[in-house]
Amino acid sequence: MKAFIASMIIAAGVSVSAMANEAGSEKPTKSPVSLRKVDEKKVQLLYGLNQAKTVTVKIYDENKFLVQRDKIVSENAFAKYYDFSKLKAGIYSMEVYENNVVIDQLDIDLNDVVASPVIYSKLEKVENNKYKLLVNALLPSDLSVMVFENDKLVHEEKIDNSIGFQKLYTFERVSPSARVEFYVRSTDGFAQLMAAK
Secondary structure, rough: OOHHHHHHHHHHHHHHHHHHHHHHHHOOOOOOOEEEEEOOOEEEEEEEOOOOOOEEEEEEEOOOOOOEEEEEEOOOOOOEEEEEOOOOEEEEEEEEEEEOOEEEEEEEEOOOOOOOOOEEEEEEEEEOOEEEEEEEEEEEEEEEEEEEEEEEEEEEEEEEEEEEEEEEEEOOOOOOOOOEEEEEEEEOOOOOEEEOO
């Protein structure tokens, strides 16, 4: 009798587990509406149903102020482009509503991206008081090189309109046990402090 009850409990557990798996295995239905960026300042709205529907598009600025509202009634699938190039810099939110429910949303960042300068620099200790500095840049820039011995400035030079250089520095009065650091800076924002190894 105990074996029969145990087998009934196991069978009930298996059937409940199977029902849970069937209920959980349902794939969520994909929305027929989607937003996608086609370039930095353009967004495409795709609507994929062939039935009469009303879709509302709202565009807000970063202060949640409504910038544009667009009501679209269509009986067929459609695609519509939104051009953000005339708007001032900032972060905008685009929301698509159907029956007052948000069915898709996309944030658009129109802030100018400031590219950081691309400069490679390497410092190598060759001998006791000899150091090799290599600097390469993609674009010409005015460069400054400062050399510090135990946090004291011992050498400074400027290189005008350069895309890079390689130079061997020899310091006669620098102690071999001192901490020597090279600081390279460009006029377009690059800066790097390197310790000699």
